[in-house]
Structure formats: structure tokens, C-alpha cells
Amino acid sequence: MAIPKKGSRLITVDGTIFRWRVRRKPTYCQGNSWGPMTFAVELADASGRALLVSLPCSRPDAWWGERTMAIRPALVTATIRTALDHGWDPRQAGNAFDLELTDEDLTELMNSQPPAYDVPFMRR
Structure with missing residues (x-):
């Protein structure tokens, strides 16, 4: 699988350059908050x-x-460092490596600080 270059960002982690991207538009399930942020x-x-x-x-x-x-x-x-620790080899061919993070994982990743969630107001 290749990530489109348009809309992606480069990031260097431990001397290796990676490309990362968030989907431009939400899927129907993500728009309804049925699916997670990916x-x-x-x-x-x-x-x-x-x-x-x-x-x-x-x-x-x-x-x-x-x-x-x-x-x-x-x-x-x-997240990249965590995935590498869990066995992700980005140079290996094959299916995508899925990593599902929990609230506890996010707290650990962000140096024991709770993640900053944005809670929008409800429109009536």
C-alpha cells in the first residue's frame, strides 16, 4: 500500500524518514463517530x-x-516507535500492520499526561 504524497507529511524518527497521512475526508462511519480516528x-x-x-x-x-x-x-x-517495538518492520513486504491504541496507551505515549481531547459543543 502506498500513501499518496499529496496531503502527506514527512517526519524523521531516529534517522529514518517516514511519510504519514490522515484521510482527507471521514468515511461515513467516521463521520457518525462509529469508527475511530485513523x-x-x-x-x-x-x-x-x-x-x-x-x-x-x-x-x-x-x-x-x-x-x-x-x-x-x-x-x-x-506511535512509530511503539509500532517498531511491537514488531513492525517498514521495509518488509506484506499487509499493513494494524496498531490500535487505547486511552492508557495514549497517556503513556504522551509522557504520562492525559491526552488533550477536544469536546465540541452540541448544536441544537
Whole structure:
């Protein structure tokens, strides 16, 4: 699987350059807050196995007022390191490596600080 270059960002983790991307528009399930916030990561300069990360929150552009979270480079860096520790080899060919994070995982990744969720107001 290749991540489109348009709309993706480069990030360097421990001397390796990766490309990461959040889907431009939510899927129907993500828009209804039925599906999790996701993003994908792969090596920037070579083909290989992609990393698909699922977070325990909704997208900021979800249609209902669920808790959301912005994806920041610090979170992407910590997630890449976690995936590498759990056996993700980005140079290996094969299906995408799925990584589902929980609230506890996010707290650990962000240096024991609770994740900053955005809770939008409900429109009436």
C-alpha cells in the first residue's frame, strides 16, 4: 500500500524518514463517530509494509459531538516507535500492520499526561 504524497507529511524518527497521512475526508462511519480516528505511516523513500494506527477517539470533523483529538507530530513519532517495538518492520513486504491504541496507551505515549481531547459543543 502506498500513501499518496499529496496531503502527506514527512517526519524523521531516529534517522529514518517516514511519510504519514490522515484521510482527507471521514468515511461515513467516521463521520457518525462509529469508527475511530485513523492515520497511516510508511517509509518515505522505499516501498514496504504500511502502519495503520487507530485512536480511541473520533475525528475533529465528525458530525456528532464526540470527543476528538488532533494528530500532532509528537504523537506520530511516539506511535512509530511503539509500532517498531511491537514488531513492525517498514521495509518488509506484506499487509499493513494494524496498531490500535487505547486511552492508557495514549497517556503513556504522551509522557504520562492525559491526552488533550477536544469536546465540541452540541448544536441544537
